[in-house]
Amino acid sequence: MENIKSHKRKLVVIGNGMAGARTVEEIVARGGREQFEISVFGEEPYGNYNRILLSSVLNGSQDSSEIFLNPLSWYEQNGIDLHAGARVDVIARPHKAIHCDDGNWYPYDKLIIATGSRPAVPPIAALRRQSGEFRPGIFVFRTLDDCRRIAEFAAKCRRAAVIGGGLLGLEAARGLLTHGVEVHVIHLPGHLMEQQLDQQAAAILKHTIEGMGIRVHLQKLTKAVLGDNEVTGLAFEDGTTLDCDMIVIATGITPNAEIGSRWGLTTERGIVVDDQMRTSDPDIYAVGECAQHRGRVYGLVAPLWEQARVLADHLTGSDAGVAYQGSKLATKLKVMGVELASMGVVAGDGEQDDVVQFMEPRRGIYKKLIIRDGRLAGGILMGDISKAAYLIQAFDRGIKLPDERLSLLFDTGAPNPKVTFDEMPAEVQICNCNGVKKGEITACVAAGRRSVKSVMETTRAGTGCGSCKSLVAELVEWACKGQVDDDPSINYYVPAIPMTKPELVEAIRMRGLKSVSAVLNALADGRDDPGSKPGLASLLRTIWSADYEDERDARFVNDRVHANIQKDGTFSVVPRIYGGVTSPAELRRIADVAEKYNVQMVKITGGQRIDLLGVRKQDLPDVWRDLGMPSGHAYTKAFRTCKTCVGTEFCRYGLGDSTQLGIRIEKRFQGVESPHKMKLAVSGCPRNCAEATVKDLGAVAVENGWQVYVGGAAGSTVRAGDLLATVKTHDDVLTLMGRFMQYYRENARYAERSYGFVERVGIARLRALLVDDCEKTAARLDQEIAAAVAAYRDPWTEGRELYEPTQFAEPAPVRGEAAGVAA
Amino acid sequence: MLTASLSVEKSAVWVLAGSVDQIALGQGRCFVAGKRKIALFRLRNGEIYALDAVCPHREGPLAEGVIGNGTVVCPLHGYRFSLRDGHGVDNHSAVNSYPVATRAGMIYVRLPGTA
Ligand code: SRM
Ligand SMILES: Cc1cc2nc3c(=O)[nH]c(=O)nc-3n(C[C@H](O)[C@H](O)[C@H](O)COP(=O)(O)OP(=O)(O)OC[C@H]3O[C@@H](n4cnc5c(N)ncnc54)[C@H](O)[C@@H]3O)c2cc1C
Ligand code: SF4
Ligand code: FES
Numbered sequence: 001m002e003n004i005k006s007h008k009r010k011l012v013v014i015g016n017g018m019a020g021a022r023t024v025e026e027i028v029a030r031g032g033r034e035q036f037e038i039s040v041f042g043e044e045p046y047g048n049y050n051r052i053l054l055s056s057v058l059n060g061s062q063d064s065s066e067i068f069l070n071p072l073s074w075y076e077q078n079g080i081d082l083h084a085g086a087r088v089d090v091i092a093r094p095h096k097a098i099h100c101d102d103g104n105w106y107p108y109d110k111l112i113i114a115t116g117s118r119p120a121v122p123p124i125a126a127l128r129r130q131s132g133e134f135r136p137g138i139f140v141f142r143t144l145d146d147c148r149r150i151a152e153f154a155a156k157c158r159r160a161a162v163i164g165g166g167l168l169g170l171e172a173a174r175g176l177l178t179h180g181v182e183v184h185v186i187h188l189p190g191h192l193m194e195q196q197l198d199q200q201a202a203a204i205l206k207h208t209i210e211g212m213g214i215r216v217h218l219q220k221l222t223k224a225v226l227g228d229n230e231v232t233g234l235a236f237e238d239g240t241t242l243d244c245d246m247i248v249i250a251t252g253i254t255p256n257a258e259i260g261s262r263w264g265l266t267t268e269r270g271i272v273v274d275d276q277m278r279t280s281d282p283d284i285y286a287v288g289e290c291a292q293h294r295g296r297v298y299g300l301v302a303p304l305w306e307q308a309r310v311l312a313d314h315l316t317g318s319d320a321g322v323a324y325q326g327s328k329l330a331t332k333l334k335v336m337g338v339e340l341a342s343m344g345v346v347a348g349d350g351e352q353d354d355v356v357q358f359m360e361p362r363r364g365i366y367k368k369l370i371i372r373d374g375r376l377a378g379g380i381l382m383g384d385i386s387k388a389a390y391l392i393q394a395f396d397r398g399i400k401l402p403d404e405r406l407s408l409l410f411d412t413g414a415p416n417p418k419v420t421f422d423e424m425p426a427e428v429q430i431c432n433c434n435g436v437k438k439g440e441i442t443a444c445v446a447a448g449r450r451s452v453k454s455v456m457e458t459t460r461a462g463t464g465c466g467s468c469k470s471l472v473a474e475l476v477e478w479a480c481k482g483q484v485d486d487d488p489s490i491n492y493y494v495p496a497i498p499m500t501k502p503e504l505v506e507a508i509r510m511r512g513l514k515s516v517s518a519v520l521n522a523l524a525d526g527r528d529d530p531g532s533k534p535g536l537a538s539l540l541r542t543i544w545s546a547d548y549e550d551e552r553d554a555r556f557v558n559d560r561v562h563a564n565i566q567k568d569g570t571f572s573v574v575p576r577i578y579g580g581v582t583s584p585a586e587l588r589r590i591a592d593v594a595e596k597y598n599v600q601m602v603k604i605t606g607g608q609r610i611d612l613l614g615v616r617k618q619d620l621p622d623v624w625r626d627l628g629m630p631s632g633h634a635y636t637k638a639f640r641t642c643k644t645c646v647g648t649e650f651c652r653y654g655l656g657d658s659t660q661l662g663i664r665i666e667k668r669f670q671g672v673e674s675p676h677k678m679k680l681a682v683s684g685c686p687r688n689c690a691e692a693t694v695k696d697l698g699a700v701a702v703e704n705g706w707q708v709y710v711g712g713a714a715g716s717t718v719r720a721g722d723l724l725a726t727v728k729t730h731d732d733v734l735t736l737m738g739r740f741m742q743y744y745r746e747n748a749r750y751a752e753r754s755y756g757f758v759e760r761v762g763i764a765r766l767r768a769l770l771v772d773d774c775e776k777t778a779a780r781l782d783q784e785i786a787a788a789v790a791a792y793r794d795p796w797t798e799g800r801e802l803y804e805p806t807q808f809a810e811p812a813p814v815r816g817e818a819a820g821v822a823a
Numbered sequence: 824m825l826t827a828s829l830s831v832e833k834s835a836v837w838v839l840a841g842s843v844d845q846i847a848l849g850q851g852r853c854f855v856a857g858k859r860k861i862a863l864f865r866l867r868n869g870e871i872y873a874l875d876a877v878c879p880h881r882e883g884p885l886a887e888g889v890i891g892n893g894t895v896v897c898p899l900h901g902y903r904f905s906l907r908d909g910h911g912v913d914n915h916s917a918v919n920s921y922p923v924a925t926r927a928g929m930i931y932v933r934l935p936g937t938a
Contacts, residue, residue: 063880063881065914065915065916068915071915517867527891527892528867528891528892529891529892530888530889530890530891530892530894530895530896530903531891531896533889533891534889551849552847552849552850553847553848553849553850553867553889553890554849554889555889556889556898557887557888557889557898560850565884565887565898565899567881567883567899568882569882569883569884569887804847805844805847806845806846806847806850806852807847809845809852811852811853811854811855811860811876811886812840812841812845812852812853812854812855813854813855813856814838814839814840814841814854814855814856814861814932
């Protein structure tokens with residue numbers, strides 16, 4: 001072993017950030033461990049994390065443990081010698097060795113510098129203590145530790161000032177908002193984000209973020225920090241001041257290039273490299289924010305990925321002629337929840353450029369394209385970036401734009417995505433987080449991977465921020481010519497049992513398995529996989545109805561206590577309000593309950609009913625009793641609601657009595673369990689005020705009848721429902737809806753909403769089965785759903801007859817005086 | 824590190840949590856000992872485990888989680904923890920676990936003392 005090792009060359013990497021770690025990964029992927037013994041030195045005491053996601057960590061939407069790209073175990077598994085928490089201070093080029101603050105020297109044959117950059121701190125008086133550290137309450141925003149310190153300090157603050165109104169400053173401001181402090185952004189230029197936005201776009205953005213409660217102060221030059229020990233405010237050049245008790249500085253970055261200049265490498269703003277990322281010393285390379293290529297230093301990740309690939313190709317010799325050509329800067333960003341895409345120049349250059357522009361300030365939308373010689377020279381999309389993918393490609397590749405300019409900014413009739421994929425060059429980057437190109441995805445498919453999941457795992461496309469997932473899926477489908485394999489495991493009904501739903505139903509019926517533990521014992525070798533239990537419980541109930549042996553430990557907590565758990569461990573209570581129609585008496589009872597049980601919030605829901613939020617588990621039975629209303633099933637996979645509009649009863653356009661029909665539907669199907677929730681609506685005319693065409697099932701009154709729609713959605717997916725049939729009477733609607741529900745109950749996967757199910761089965765097939773009754777199954781389906789309806793029992797009656805004594809038990813005290821009893 | 828855990832050992836006490844059937848079969852239940860919240864889990868095979876009741880992710884109530892495969896799944900965002908030693912499964916965090924004994928249908932938990 002030792003012998004073989006000593007033949008390998010030593011590759012040392014300084015800097016374990018996004019560029020350094022990525023370069024190592026690319027080298028490993030090219031079999032580089034055969035040639036090199038790899039050591040990585042990183043000043044931060046961690047593995048490599050996704051710096052981009054620090055904004056999410058600060059605003060609390062992601063936990064710091066969730067953002068690691070390469071945890072410590074990754075280095076171990078790949079045989080890479082990681083020195084975390086180790087700062088390199090010397091490059092002894094004549095001896096080809098580096099010195100680290102652990103006191104040791106380490107030799108190298110090839111060295112990569114990937115030290116990134118650090119926050120640039122402007123000259124402001126009284127920032128630091130005599131020792132040189134920042135005074136307490138003053139922060140920069142670059143590392144995981146910064147994030148933690150900011151969050152900790154914000155907890156005891158009233159008002160924070162962020163100096164710098166660029167991308168980072170605004171992200172910091174948003175993060176601070178979530179910590180409950182008043183936030184002020186101080187910016188020197190005349191408009192926000194001047195690198196990515198023009199004045200008009202910036203004005204719209206300013207308005208939007210001020211609407212979120214952030215105060216913006218433009219053209220303010222900060223002169224000094226006020227306060228003796230603690231920070232009390234800021235003083236500006238114009239003589240004004242601002243009170244604040246903490247400060248975050250985000251005024252740009254400075255490349256960590258000193259390690260280059262100090263040890264004799266040609267260094268300007270960054271360490272100067274050639275097209276192979278080589279510095280002026282042929283054995284030393286630089287990548288990432290510390291490197292300067294053709295006069296440019298980059299501050300976003302996409303270019304770093306390209307650099308890492310080039311360097312890996314070059315070092316491993318897997319592509320001898322490889323050369324980095326520089327990157328065009330086009331980025332999609334999300335600033336304070338506002339979607340933004342920016343590319344190239346932000347302003348037109350007088351006569352020679354065409355500028356196409358659209359503005360809708362009230363809705364926060366701004367679109368601008370700068371077209372030079374028929375090609376895109378730059379652009380800004382804000383608020384609506386639906387056209388960004390195409391435009392970024394066009395910009396990147398210098399594609400000639402069509403003469404018709406309107407469709408560049410808006411979807412005027414859907415363009416065929418196939419045309420785009422056919423035309424799309426292989427080098428176009430699909431995943432901007434991981435820098436995966438179209439060609440890599442198509443190559444991966446050609447190499448035999450035919451499921452979206454396996455392509456994502458292999459290429460890592462779509463595994464960063466996730467915003468390109470649907471594009472990756474479309475591309476895989478296109479590349480497979482539609483022959484996408486579903487991963488077999490995707491087809492398992494539950495993860496623990498390798499069977500599809502029909503196979504599983506068959507096995508359960510044959511063996512007469514009536515409880516979840518019986519199924520797991522018989523079919524999963526007794527592995528009681530917690531992720532499989534709720535799905536099995538739901539299926540068994542559909543198969544066995546009343547004969548099902550209910551085991552409550554197989555249910556998710558919501559389905560044990562018939563309420564929805566909240567982030568603080570309390571529950572929400574949504575009583576049923578049939579068709580959204582209530583009465584003064586009912587409203588009074590709801591009000592009384594809300595007061596009596598100190599309900600934290602009473603909210604009108606999007607489903608036309610009332611939510612009582614923040615109820616303690618032990619109070620649930622009393623709350624239900626006092627309400628005297630049945631459960632609205634807002635916590636479970638079952639029939640939820642039927643929204644209605646006022647219809648013929650009051651509306652001058654009404655063609656059908658939507659309110660009565662909605663109430664009948666809800667009374668009939670309330671609580672019917674299904675693979676996922678079912679939300680319904682009935683509209684009294686095609687104006688469709690109840691939004692029936694975007695519901696799992698919907699009915700719309702037309703002259704002389706009702707249209708029945710299925711598979712609509714307006715949640716995480718938006719899909720217009722498909723017209724199943726047009727029928728005459730209320731009874732017909734009830735029958736057809738019931739038939740569809742039963743078919744869905746029997747055939748959908750667990751947690752598959754109707755929008756996915758209808759799309760998968762196809763509306764033509766559904767019509768043939770459920771309307772034309774081509775397989776003579778309609779009568780059976782009608783009977784089954786009638787049985788399910790008959791078996792309905794309001795779960796809230798368990799408030800009076802507890803299913804098990806501890807069902808709503810509050811935390812029990814333990815007795816300390818027993819000390820010693822069992823010891 | 825070593826000294827800390829040794830001193831904990833010394834002052835640890837066994838406390839009485841109550842009878843076994845205070846916990847529904849296959850489920851968890853939250854108990855309070857002073858400022859400490861403990862989740863006790865009663866498996867279908869009769870074993871009983873004790874962990875801290877508060878999820879280190881965002882303070883989810885672990886006692887309300889579904890259990891299985893020797894783990895509990897936090898009901899809020901699905902982090903999993905080993906019932907035996909509290910280690911995170913697929914996550915970097917962990918909760919404390921406590922020794923449990925049963926005698927005559929009663930559950931005892933050994934907690935570090937406050938002294
Ligand atoms: C209360 C309510 C928001 C409100 O204040 O208005 C709500 C609240 C929740 N929704 Fe919703 N949704 C509410 C209407 C909607 C609607 C609109 C509607 O029903 O008309 C939608 C879009 C339609 C749809 O269902 O697709 C909606 C799409 C979702 C989704 C995305 C489903 C999807 O596949 O697209 C989820 C997540 C899920 O189901 O996995 C969700 C999940 C949730 C959960 C249950 C999240 C959770 O697991 O804790 C929220 C529970 C909060 C609570 O405890 O009260 N909620 N949710 C609405 C209750 C309606 C009701 O009376 O029952
Ligand atoms: C909050 C935030 C949000 C961002 N959002 C985006 C975004 O949305 N999109 C985007 O494209 N970009 C974004 N960026 C920029 C992106 O994170 C950087 O471009 C990228 O991290 C640069 O990678 P790097 O490896 O060059 O530097 P870094 O990731 O900073 O890594 C350099 C590493 O080297 C270490 N190091 C430095 N000197 C030494 C030494 N002497 N010895 C040992 N180790 C050393 C450092 O500690 C550091 O860990 C964001 C940055 C931040 C801070
Ligand atoms: S949109 Fe629905 S799931 Fe999301 S936070 Fe609001 S209520 Fe919760
Ligand atoms: S609180 Fe437990 S997983 Fe989030």
